[in-house]
Amino acid sequence: MRASPGERLFYAVNYILLTLLACSCLFPLLHLLSLSFSSPEAIQTGKVGLWPVEFSLDTYKLLASGTSIVRSFWNSVVITLVGIALSMTATILAAYPLSRQSFYARKTLTLAMIFTMIFSGGLIPTYLTVQALGLVDTYWAIWLPGLVSTYNMLILRTYFEQIPSEIEDAARIDGCGEVRLLVRVLLPISLPVIATLTLFYGVAYWNVFFSMLIYINDSTMQNLSVLVQQMIKNQSALQQSMLVQPDEQAHVVEEGIKSAGIVVLVAPMLIAYPFVQKYFVKGVMIGSVKG
Missing domain, CATH: 1.20.5 (Single alpha-helices involved in coiled-coils or other helix-helix interfaces)
Known part of the structure; x- marks a missing residue:
């Protein structure tokens, strides 16, 4: 036509x-x-x-030798990888039982989790709770408060609900229990939505900024987002850390160093995205649209 x-x-x-x-x-x-x-x-x-x-490549050499970007980059990698593992495990363990029709109080628990998307305890109560648990100046203060995203959990729960029941019945006839059914049957055929949610969590943990400022006081534990923000905001601190004295050279170093720092910050996500892009649209649409 x-x-x-x-x-x-x-x-x-x-x-x-x-x-x-x-x-x-x-x-x-x-x-x-x-x-x-x-x-x-x-x-x-x-x-x-x-x-x-x-x-x-002088700018990147100077960035690596004159700042703590290598350490901050490694901190970001640790935060992201461990955070993804913890969050995906918790999200799967929450979504699977809530997708089972036989699970008692599934609707009540789902509504309770949705409630947290609208209302929260607030910043001060959250900080006091984290402090009382002794999590300040540890990465657990970053991982635990946002361990499960309700939005991501609902996507995965809906995806599980759309899997034909005949597949589960066949697996149970072959002797699969709940754990084996989840690990050996449901997760392999849920790869699109798993990859999509992994990307969501990865971007969130890689770019975490506000929580780092609130809960992490140790400068050696700061991640790449905080370091780049400090480099952009505080020029005098940048000049001091780079040990650059002449005004003109300091100006040049500042512009190049800031640009290189931003590139290092955004490059990992740009590199990772193409590997999960083929799952992205399929995972979101199938997991969030019920029909």
Whole structure:
């Protein structure tokens, strides 16, 4: 069926607007990437646009040797990997029983969890609770309060509910118990939604910022988000940490170092996304739309 002139115009306008929107998101990132790979002289003279000028890795070498970015990067990796493992395990263990029709009080428990999406205890009671549990200055203060996302749990619960009951009946006839049914049957065929929720949790833990400022006072435990924010906000602290004295050189180092720090912060998520992108739309749509 051929599109009418009005439909072709509509599609053309949509493509143009979406292209402009994509460029508005891509160009700033390309500019930062170019700054991080350009020479100090090119940055100082303002020659850098969307492509590196006088390609150089000096900025990244200086960033690695003059700041604590390596340690902060490792802290972010630990927070993210352990957080994903804990959150996915808890989310699966919550979603599976709530998806079973035979589970007692499943509706009551589901409504209780949905209630937390609308109302919360507040920042001060949450901090006092974390402090009373002795979790301040530990990463458990980051992992435990947000261990299960109700939104993610509902997606996974709905996905489990949509799996044909014949598959479960066949597994039970073959002698599968609840644990084996979950691990050997349901999880393998739930790979799209599992990958999607892993991405959700990974982005959340990698970019965690506010909780780090509240609960983590030890500077050696700060993650990459906090370090980059401090580098951008406090120029004098950056100059002192880089041990740079001349004003012009400090200016150049600041611009390059900030750009390199932002690139290091966003690069892991940009690299990880293509590996789960093929599951992303399928996982969200099947897990969140019941039909």
